[in-house]
Amino acid sequence: MAIVAQKPESLLDVTTHYCPxxxxxxxxxxxxxxxxxxxxxxxxxxxxxxxxxxLAYNYxxxxxxxAIHGRAPAIATGxxxxxxxKIVFTYQGDGDLISIGGNEILHAANRGEKIxxxxxxxAIYGMTGGxxxxxxxxxxxxxxxxxxxxxxxxxxxxRVVELLNTLQAPxxxxxxxxxxxxxxxxxxxxxxKAFQMQIEGKGFSLVEVLSNCxxxxxxxxxxxxxxxAENMLEFFPLGTVRE
Amino acid sequence: xxxxxxxxxxxxxxxxxxxxxxxxxxYPITPQNEVGEYLSLHLPEAGGVFVQAESELGAINMVFGxxxxxxxxxxxxxxxxxxxxxxxxxxxxxxxxxxxIVNMTRGGPGLGNIAPAQSDYFQATKGGGHxxxxxxxxxxSTIQELVDFMFEAFPLAEKWRLxxxxxxxxxxxxxMEPVDFRGRERLADSRKQPEWALTGAKGRKPHLVxxxxxxxxxxxxxxxxxxxxWEKIQAEEPKLELVAxxxxxxxxAAFGSMGRIAGSVIDLARAEGIxxxxxxxxxxxxxxxxxxAELVGDGTLLQRILTVEMNLxxxxxxxxxxxxxxxxxxxxxxxGGRVPMPEEVLAELHKIIG
Ligand SMILES: Cc1ncc(C[n+]2csc(CCOP(=O)(O)OP(=O)(O)O)c2C)c(N)n1
Ligand code: SF4
Ligand SMILES: [Mg+2]
Numbered sequence: 001m002a003i004v005a006q007k008p009e010s011l012l013d014v015t016t017h018y019c020p021x022x023x024x025x026x027x028x029x030x031x032x033x034x035x036x037x038x039x040x041x042x043x044x045x046x047x048x049x050x051x052x053x054x055l056a057y058n059y060x061x062x063x064x065x066x067a068i069h070g071r072a073p074a075i076a077t078g079x080x081x082x083x084x085x086k087i088v089f090t091y092q093g094d095g096d097l098i099s100i101g102g103n104e105i106l107h108a109a110n111r112g113e114k115i116x117x118x119x120x121x122x123a124i125y126g127m128t129g130g131x132x133x134x135x136x137x138x139x140x141x142x143x144x145x146x147x148x149x150x151x152x153x154x155x156x157x158x159r160v161v162e163l164l165n166t167l168q169a170p171x172x173x174x175x176x177x178x179x180x181x182x183x184x185x186x187x188x189x190x191x192x193k194a195f196q197m198q199i200e201g202k203g204f205s206l207v208e209v210l211s212n213c214x215x216x217x218x219x220x221x222x223x224x225x226x227x228x229a230e231n232m233l234e235f236f237p238l239g240t241v242r243e
Numbered sequence: 244x245x246x247x248x249x250x251x252x253x254x255x256x257x258x259x260x261x262x263x264x265x266x267x268x269x270y271p272i273t274p275q276n277e278v279g280e281y282l283s284l285h286l287p288e289a290g291g292v293f294v295q296a297e298s299e300l301g302a303i304n305m306v307f308g309x310x311x312x313x314x315x316x317x318x319x320x321x322x323x324x325x326x327x328x329x330x331x332x333x334x335x336x337x338x339x340x341x342x343x344i345v346n347m348t349r350g351g352p353g354l355g356n357i358a359p360a361q362s363d364y365f366q367a368t369k370g371g372g373h374x375x376x377x378x379x380x381x382x383x384s385t386i387q388e389l390v391d392f393m394f395e396a397f398p399l400a401e402k403w404r405l406x407x408x409x410x411x412x413x414x415x416x417x418x419m420e421p422v423d424f425r426g427r428e429r430l431a432d433s434r435k436q437p438e439w440a441l442t443g444a445k446g447r448k449p450h451l452v453x454x455x456x457x458x459x460x461x462x463x464x465x466x467x468x469x470x471x472x473w474e475k476i477q478a479e480e481p482k483l484e485l486v487a488x489x490x491x492x493x494x495x496a497a498f499g500s501m502g503r504i505a506g507s508v509i510d511l512a513r514a515e516g517i518x519x520x521x522x523x524x525x526x527x528x529x530x531x532x533x534x535x536a537e538l539v540g541d542g543t544l545l546q547r548i549l550t551v552e553m554n555l556x557x558x559x560x561x562x563x564x565x566x567x568x569x570x571x572x573x574x575x576x577x578x579g580g581r582v583p584m585p586e587e588v589l590a591e592l593h594k595i596i597g
Contacts, residue, residue, distance in 0.1 A: 042445035047308075057451050063441040065311045066453035068334050071304035074296065078308020078316065079441060081292045082266055086443050104304070107297035 008032035010041045010061050017055055021221025023178045023211025024053050024120060030188045031091070031118060032060055034195050044087040045079055047072040049101075051093035052126040052213075070101025073108035076115045087198055089116040094135040095125045098158050102134075105164075109204050112169030116194045117206040119160060122213040123232060130216030134158045137235050142216070157235050161208050165241045172197045172205035173242035179210065179228035183238075190240065210236055246421040251386045251411070252277035254422045255319075255345065258393035260285055261427045263434065264343070265314035266292040268305035270324060273357045274413035275347035278319040289429055299324040303331030303344075310340040311452040313440025315397050319345035321413070322355060325363060325371075332406055333372030337454030341400035343393075344378070345409045347416040350580030358580025359413035359500060364557035367410045368528040375466055377473060378406045379480065380527040384503040386420040388525075394427065401437070403476055410527060412553070414500045414582060473529075481531035484523040487513065488538065488545075491520030493596060495588070496535075496550040496562045496572075498524050505551060507585035512592060519592070522548065527558065535565035548572045549595060551588055553581070 007013060011032035018024045035041050041062055048056040050069035057064035067075045072090035080088040097105050097119050108115065124142055125131040131144040135157045139148040149157075161175045172194050176187035187209055194205035210232050212224035219227055249257070256278045259267065267282045279295065286293045292309075296302035302318045309316035320328065325346045335342055348363045350356040367380045379399055383389040392409055400407040436442060441450050456462035484502075487509055488494065497505040502523035512519035522538070524531050538545050547570055550559040559574040566572050575591040577583040 043443040045312075045441045045443060054455065057449075057453070061444070061449055063444050063450045064452070065308060065441055066338075066451070066455055067307075068304070068330055068454075071300060071307075071331070074301040074304035075308035075311070077294065077301075078266065078268065078305035078310070079312045080308075081294060081305075082309045082312035082314040082316075083442065103297050104301055107301065111294075 008036045010035040012059050012061050014059065016059055018052065019215045021212065021214045021224065022052070023122065023209070026178050026184060027118065027120060027187070027209050027211060028056060028059050030184070030191050033188065034192045035062065037192065038195060038199060040087050040199070043085070044089070045083070047076045047079070047088070047090040049090065049092040049096040050127070051096045053091055053093060053120065054127070056091050070096050070099070071104055072096065073101065073104040073113070073115070073117065077108055077111070077113050080113060080115050084114070087195065089118060089195070091118045092120065093126065094119070094121045094123065094133040098160050099134045109164050109170050109206065110167050112203040114198055114201060114203050116198045118191065119206055119208045120211045121160070121208050121236065122211045123157070124213050124216045126213045126216055137231060159236065161206070161241055164206060169204055170206065170242055171203040172240070174240040175208040175210070175236055175238050177210035177228055177233070177238055179212070179225040193243070208236070245425065246423050248419055248421050249386065250277060250417065250419050251389055252347065252416040253281045254386050254390050255393055256281035256285070257424065258390040259317055260289045260291065261424060261429045262394045262397055263315050263430060264291055264317045266294070266305070266309040266316045267318070268294045268296050268302040268309070268316070269318045269320060270296050270299050270302050272321045272324045274349055274416050275319050275321050275345065277416070278345065299327035300331065303328040306342050307331060307335055307338070307340060310335065310342045311338070311441050313436045313442060317343040317345070319347070321347045322349040322351050322363070325366065329372035332378065333370070333374050333376060334454045335406045336376035336378065337374065338452050339404035340406070340452065341397070341404055342406050343396045343400060343409065344406055345411065348410065348412040356580045357413060359415070359582055360554060360578070360580045361412060361499060361501060361552050362554035362557070362578065363410065364527065364552070364554060367408050368530070375469065377528050378408045379403065379476065379529070380408045380410050382410050382498040382525060382527050383415065384499050384523065386415065386418070387422050389415060390422050390424070399480070403472060410499065412500050413580070477529040480526055481529045481534065482525040483531040483534050484521070484525060486521035486523070488520035488522070490518050490544065492518045492544055492546050493592065494520045494522050494538070494545055494548045496522040496548050496558070497552065498527060498558060500582070501551055501553055504583065504585055505588065508588045508592070511585055511589050517592070517596070524558070530561045530565065532565040535562065536567065539566050539569040546570055547595060549575060549592055551575045551583070553577050553583070
């Protein structure tokens with residue numbers, strides 16, 4: 001009997017701390033599959049952020065550095081510049097990447113650091129209990145926008161892919177989503193491409209992944225995924241803008 | 244090459260290259276800009292990496308990455324820049340990552356000025372960032388000593404898995420002096436990769452460099468292990484220089500540039516028949532408590548210590564702790580980036596000893 005699907009070798013066989021249905025788990029699996037497919041498990045070094053995915057190193061069977069909040073691109077820069085032959089990636093949430101860490105991501109991208117960034121946009125601060133993120137959409141209720149995000153007061157959400165697309169250096173920039181199986185397949189393809197860019201020495205690559213936060217959106221998983229389709233896509237159009 | 248005349252910041256940079264720095268990451272700030280400028284050209288020539296970071300936050304985290312990669316990583320800054328690095332320095336200590344941080348101190352608080360100062364003593368020696376930690380702090384008073392400390396810094400950092408800070412000041416960075424680099428060529432990378440380094444999990448279990456200890460008493464035990472390490476460092480690493488202390492009735496305690504100025508005060512005082520000596524800590528952390536305590540034990544001559552600093556009184560607290568009330572410890576400070584003249588210090592001494 002042929003095995004058609006199994007746990008990727010790079011994904012450890014442990015229970016995660018993520019809430020049931022959380023998109024982080026899905027994206028971890030995609031990253032693990034891609035690492036397996038390229039056969040780079042033994043040459044890849046990950047950098048985890050501060051956010052719900054800080055413990056990503058407990059689930060992926062590779063070398064890892066744990067960053068402080070927002071600085072993963074700088075840490076990845078240090079690692080990659082010391083080991084240019086290794087594959088270095090960061091995995092960051094929206095608060096981490098474009099609020100506190102806005103400067104680090106901007107400059108890592110602008111230097112064309114040969115790293116890959118997996119950016120999880122769940123429109124909220126998951127780890128700290130559901131405060132507004134720079135990517136929170138207009139009208140979205142969070143614990144610090146109890147009446148909904150007001151564009152007037154808080155500004156509109158930041159579109160990271162479009163922002164970085166104004167820079168010359170990045171080699172690959174794409175936005176994908178995890179709200180249904182079809183989109184998860186596309187997300188996998190984009191993540192694969194982003195790693196491929198680095199393997200080929202082509203410079204900075206980033207994939208923004210729209211992902212749910214069932215707990216802080218206060219929606220059960222299926223509804224949360226529908227919420228992505230019905231509300232987030234309008235502000236965060238999917239597609240590859242740089243290749 | 245025999246002795247060469249060099250500016251402090253450039254001599255430090257050249258020493259860093261010869262001491263085997265693999266990666267230097269920094270953001271410009273006066274009065275230490277020449278360190279990065281020199282390394283931007285000469286470190287790549289020597290096979291290392293220079294990155295002008297987007298900020299001091301970027302720089303210290305690049306240091307974290309490079310150190311985690313098992314390489315010799317270094318940054319340099321001053322005043323506000325060192326303050327910005329503190330979360331990173333705390334995390335380097337928390338992850339036990341060896342690295343070298345240089346502070347060419349300028350006047351503070353805030354933007355202060357760009358003149359030489361010693362007002363970052365507390366920040367350097369008492370942790371600086373959040374949590375219980377110490378960096379090893381070296382305080383050179385000449386350019387040669389700056390160079391010599393640069394050679395000691397990486398081995399010390401690696402031995403103890405702690406950041407080492409070289410605490411200089413604007414005067415040391417900006418002045419020129421002859422320095423000797425003889426016998427100190429940059430070695431081809433002969434250093435063994437540390438066993439914890441992130442190099443890709445090839446044929447081994449993955450390595451993890453982190454400072455988070457979420458479970459149960461993990462952080463408690465981590466902190467206790469740090470305490471044991473500190474005790475060993477305090478036993479093995481304190482260093483100080485004593486000048487003319489054999490027959491001294493009085494002593495000046497001073498570090499760094501002030502220690503050098505104090506040397507001239509000793510000469511002036513001795514010419515007047517005052518038996519003055521100098522206590523100059525070379526390591527500010529670990530502070531040379533024991534050696535200082537021995538100067539004031541039973542049957543010693545020393546009657547009084549005048550601590551002189553270019554700040555409002557920081558190291559004096561450690562001198563007092565070391566002396567433990569056995570003799571009076573006075574303080575004279577020159578804050579705000581103003582370097583005192585030896586005559587001023589002598590006048591202060593006269594006031595105290597009558
Ligand atoms: C310097 C600093 N400031 C604040 C925090 C608190 N903090 C931890 S995670 C987080 C937000 C994380 O949100 P995000 O990056 O969107 O990740 P998510 O949990 O949503 O995946 C904050 C503010 C911190 N750890 N460090
Ligand atoms: S809080 Fe949100 S982002 Fe964090 S694990 Fe739970 S569902 Fe996922
Ligand atoms: Mg988030």
